[in-house]
Amino acid sequence: MTDVQQRSTRGSNPDRVRQHNLSTVLGLVHRSQGVSRSQLTLATGLNRSTIAALVGELTDAGLVRESEPAASNRVGRPSPVVAAAPGVVAFAVNPEIDAVTVGVVGLDGTVQRRIRRETDSVPTAREAADLAASSIRDVLRELPSVQRAVGIGVAVPGLVRRGDGLVRLAPHLGWVDEPFVELLREATGLPTTADNDASLGALAESLFGAGRGVGTLVFLNGGASGVGGGAIVDGRPLQGFEGYAGELGHTLVNSNGVTCHCGAVGCLETEVGQAELLHALGRARGDDDDLDALLAASTDPEVLAEVERQAGYLAIALRNVINLFNPETIVLGGFLGALFGVAGPRIESLATRGALRGPRETVRLRRAELGSGRLMIGAAELAFAALLADPAALARS
Incomplete structure (x- = not known):
């Protein structure tokens, strides 16, 4: 020893x-x-x-x-x-404005199944919990006897209180002080834990993706519910006093911009959004993989102009990230990854040109590697935490 x-x-x-x-x-x-x-x-x-x-x-x-x-x-x-062993699994849940996604993730870090239940309107906390619980019950009935589910992790697009998992604010969902963890635990009977979605994306990418082996990284994720961020500092998640750290979607990028739902003007997520990219492409909705392929293939001037506009504002936010965190790596996921895929050199040039000499010299910008599974993997880490801390407990239970 x-x-x-x-x-x-x-x-x-x-x-x-x-x-x-x-x-x-x-x-x-x-x-x-x-x-x-x-x-x-x-x-x-x-x-x-x-x-x-x-x-x-x-x-x-x-x-x-x-x-x-x-x-x-x-x-x-x-x-x-x-x-x-892939037979030990955790459930991952991600509620968004247009769908509730449930994943089955093995202890080996692989997403075995992903079930997306689209909604006609923004789901309430109760509706999202019912949809997720229904999908989980369906999976449990189908699981082979050799598989064992240890719990549920939830990736919430909003502020989650560290102590009890209360969703203090998920603005795009319209949730305020919602006990989503408790609702899901009651509906399934499984241990349930929640955290901010982008913070979990940062964790997943640091363990298994583009940030593997990196001590200090910042992850920015873009989805239907806005832009979020998370940071790993010296190998540990940066959480803040009550777990609210990393709200990089509310970084000021345009002092002449529109008013954000948070009350401020010109936040990153008011200027950079998935909905605007889809609108330019003539699509009502689509997942990350769809958007990635569509942007890469498009030569439409309207699409190119929207990409150029959003790239500029994203670069301003990244300049701030470089100066504030001095990260070794910045990882971009979701529609931000798709945006980086078609405008990476311009985004990197603009972001580093305006940053301070010291931190800009060592930072690397990378696309997330885990694709649509990143939030599933990150949320599953919440459910696996107790098992990893005390493996013998599984045999005792």
Whole structure:
């Protein structure tokens, strides 16, 4: 055991040490999406027999599985590869102004199913909870007996109070102080946790996507419900006092702009929006993949002008992000990723040209890699948190 591990567990009983070690190993396996026993030994500082015992316990609990590595020219017996078991799943829920999406995400970080229930009008909290619960019940009836659902994570396009998951404000949905977590928990009987959607997108991209291995990143996400942001600072999510940090959609980009629903003038999400891009394309609605393909293929002057306009305002917001956070990487997802896909060089040039010399020299702008699954993966992390902290609890339950 390393000196750090000895200090963190000194004075603890053997059960606590075992729980700590199981949590450490499962966390490494989960984040790596497949890692050898020898790599686990190196990463943890534990000896090989201890790693073998811990992996065996996690395998018996149905949380991981082992396989032989691919053939290589290395001398000696190859170390087995340990991967998270996809049969342990979490549900992810994302309510928006035009749909409620439910995802089934495996402990291996893959989105196994995605069910989008479109709505004719903006759903109330009760309506969204009922739609999500209906989809979850349908999936539970179809799940093979070997699969096990550990809970629900909710990606909310708005402010979520950290302590109890109360949705303080989701302006595009018209929700104020809505107990959405409680409604969904009562409807399904499953443990339920919520957080801001863009903050969860930042978490997902930092673990499995464009921000993997990056210590400090900022993620901006654009969806039907507006523009949100989240930050990972020195490897930890930036949450703020009550969990409201990262509302980058309300960065001032146009002092002569229109009044935002928040009461301010010229916010980023009043100048940069999915609806305006779809309108220019002659579409009433569409998901990220549709928008990406349509923008890339369009030569319509109206579409090109709208892309140019939005790119300029997005660059102003990104300049502010660069100066405020000094991020190593800025990741753009949702329709912002599609916008970056067709106007990336211009956006990057405008954003860095006006930023301070120090932070602009090292920042990288990248598109999100997880596509439409990013919020599902991020929300699932909320549901997996308790399991990752105490893997033995699954066997006890």
